[in-house]
Amino acid sequence: MKVTGSAIIEDGQLMLTGFSTSEGPDLHVYLAKGMEVSKGIEISKIDLKKMEQTFDVSKADIADYDTILIYCQKAHVIFGAAMLQ
Template sequence: MGLTKTTLGAFALSTSLLLGACGNDDMKKDENMETKSEMKDKDMDMKKEDMKDKDMMMSGMFKSMNGEKVKGKATIKDHKLMLTDFKSSKGPDLHVYLTKDGDIKNGMKIDEVDYDKMEQTFDLKDIDTSKYNEVTIYCDKAHVTFGSAMLK
């Protein structure tokens, strides 16, 4: 009988160890599944970031304002603003801005613009263009909007 109790004790101990080991494997599987889930989330976040970083092409035609003349096309593509067939009234301090609905105060001043140069390109690297829906030509000295192009 002593041998049977020892055998039974050894069996119970080995069963407990085996079941305990199975539980650890289950935990590892859960951890792996959680890690895979986290990795999927990170992949999705990275894809969203990539989409955000890649400029979608937006463009619009300039319309004159405030008695001034502005014509041509504004295009945003590949982190660049391109003005084509551009011409505007002469101004002492003309600049190109990215704005939301023409709001200069909250807009992003890009650079000086040449009123009679038909083709001009400006770098928009490090600018989140999704915040803006217009390209605005503004005279800083006179505080007058010469024209703007609604981007679509």
């Protein structure tokens, strides 16, 4: 599995740019603590075909999380991760 691109959180928006991923049946973006999906929150389902995607994260306390995960809910597999800075 492979995910590429950049992830930035700014003004309550999570922006994925230059995004591409291996195909999966049910991919979602999460804010998480480390690589633990169970300690994270689901933000949205992702579009496999869009290189630029934006999601509202204004209701999340970003300080509680340090990682953005691309996670397949059906297979219970992490496809990719990016550390928040």
